[in-house]
Amino acid sequence: MELAAALLEKYSKPGPRYTSYPTAPYFSEAFGEQAWREELQKTQSSGRDLSLYVHVPFCDTLCYYCGCNMVATKNYTKATAYLEYLFKEIDSIAALTAPDRTVRQIHWGGGTPTYLHPDDIRRLFIHLSSQFKVDAAAEIGCEVDPRELTREHVIALAESGFNRLSLGVQELQDNVQQAVNRVQSESLIREVYGWMREAGIQSINMDLMVGLPHQTVAGFSETLDKIIDMAPDRLAVFSYAHVPWMKKHQKLIQESDLPDLPTRIALQQLLLEKLNQAGYVYIGMDHFAKPGDELVKAQQSKTLYRNFQGYTTHKDCDIYAFGVSAISQTDEVYVQNAKNLAEYQNLIYKGALATERGLRITLDDRIRRDAIVTIMSDLEIDKAQFSRRWEIEFDTYFEDAITDLAEMQADGLIELNPAFIRVTETGRMFLRNIAMSFDAYLKQPVEIKPRYSRTL
Structure with a gap:
């Protein structure tokens, strides 16, 4: 894949990552607990399955690049106490959930969930x-x-x-x-x-990052060679988002x-060339996978979807998210838990x-979200099909x-004709920019726009 330096320079601009649309900065405190309870009640007969997310915010040390909601502490009693609040929240949401709704996906994030001791992983x-x-x-x-x-952590995860x-x-x-204050040797990895692998985990992803301090082409080339040698099933290679106005520790x-x-x-360029040569398929938005992977x-079958858990094969699921800062989602609503740990627990x-x-999103939000998710997942939009789905005329809307x-x-970056919009091989690198074309919020007056990290 040949990438022109001029294009990368031109399109390296602030923009959302589109794990939701509208993006999280547009969430409002006007939508509170009562509105969420009403939405939960209303959607129990929707026929949609469930995806559960659990946020464990704790880490032993602070990684300076981190953009997550986390708490760096070596005091494990904080995690023990947090689990009791988490259990209570899980019970509260479960009591509002129809018992026949099926969970198709569970994901734990953080922080780092493996901060928990093995027995607490099992217990949770x-x-x-x-x-x-x-x-x-x-x-x-x-x-x-x-x-x-420890090995016991991995065993606890596998047994669970x-x-x-x-x-x-x-x-x-x-x-x-x-x-970046994250020291971990190759031998440890x-x-x-x-x-x-010994525990029989079916799919292993490795997270890498480009744009970190002191990173060089020669050094990153060595890193990629070693990672490719280990042969993970998937790779997520994120561009470092330097947002010190949001994350003071940066x-x-x-x-x-x-x-x-x-x-x-x-x-x-190095990343795309090496992973392509190693046989990985570039899905888009920093994600690579082996050819036989579900993603x-x-x-290929146009069933890929994108939400707060990144790319997923579970499109028609409501997300129930537990823990501090966690974001839940139904078809028409996004809702976020308190971002401060003490406030959450209180x-x-x-x-x-x-x-x-x-x-609660508008009809226009839903239509634009569909366009954004479709182009980021399918890498194309069939205008006629899209128009029928939403009863609009695509080019006019x-x-x-x-x-x-x-x-x-x-x-x-794209092929544009009366029938289709298709992302080119080069365009996969610029999916965020392509998606931004459909974003009505970015066209609002500058003084009310959120600040985003650069797309590249």
Whole structure:
């Protein structure tokens, strides 16, 4: 895949990652607990299955690049106390859920869920699965930090039924690890990866990151060679989002140490070339998988979807999310729990739901979300099919997007004709930019726009 440096420079601009549309900054405190309770009641007979998310915010140490809602602590009693609040929240939502609704997917994120001791991993999973009807073939995944991890953690995950694990690697170069305060040797990564394979985990993902301080093409090339040698089933290679105005700890990273634009371009080119040569399929939005992977098959059959859990094969599921800052979703509503740990625990203690803010989306939001998710998942939009689905005339409805799309066609990112919009091989690198064409919120006056990280 040939990438023109001029295109990367042109399209490297602030923009959303589109795990939702509208994006989270537009959620409002006007949508509170009572509105969420009413939505839960109304949607029990929707016929949609469930996807459960659990947020465990704790980490032993602070990674300076981190953009997650997390708490760095070595005081494990905080996690023990948190679990009791989590159990109570799970019970509250389960009591509002029709017992015949089937859970097709479970994911634990953080922080790092493997901060929990092995017995507490088992205890949390038993509690969660006892309150909901979990399908025997459910996809059950967890994010894993190799530091402080033991073989017993992996055994606890496997025995609980986890079949997908995501191992946080980021980089293997010592100087980069030191600069972001995440030191973990190659030998440690290989050891933990080996434990996962020995435990029979069906699918292993590795997270990498480009754009970190002191990162070089030569160093990242070595990292990629070592990762490819380990042969994970999937790779998620994120661009570092430097947002110190949102995440104050990122000020610990010196901006002068970050790769300049030519280096970032070269890193992206290297990434695409090496993973392509190694046989990985570039799905889009930083995700790569082996040809036989479910994500690749879903993209080929146009059943891939994108939500707060990233790319997923479980499109028609409501998401019930538990824990501090966790975001739930029905077809028409997004709702987020309190982002502050003490506030979250206080709400649960009082017997309330942990709701802090949310949003009921409009018909226009739904139509535009469908366009954004379709282009990011299927890499094309059949205009006639889309028009029939929403009873609109595509080119007229999205007149505001046509100008942007025409320019992207001139730059070789898409093919645009009366019947289809198709993403080119080059365009896969620019999916966020292509999706931004359909985003009505980005066209609002500048003074009310949120600040986003750069797309590349």
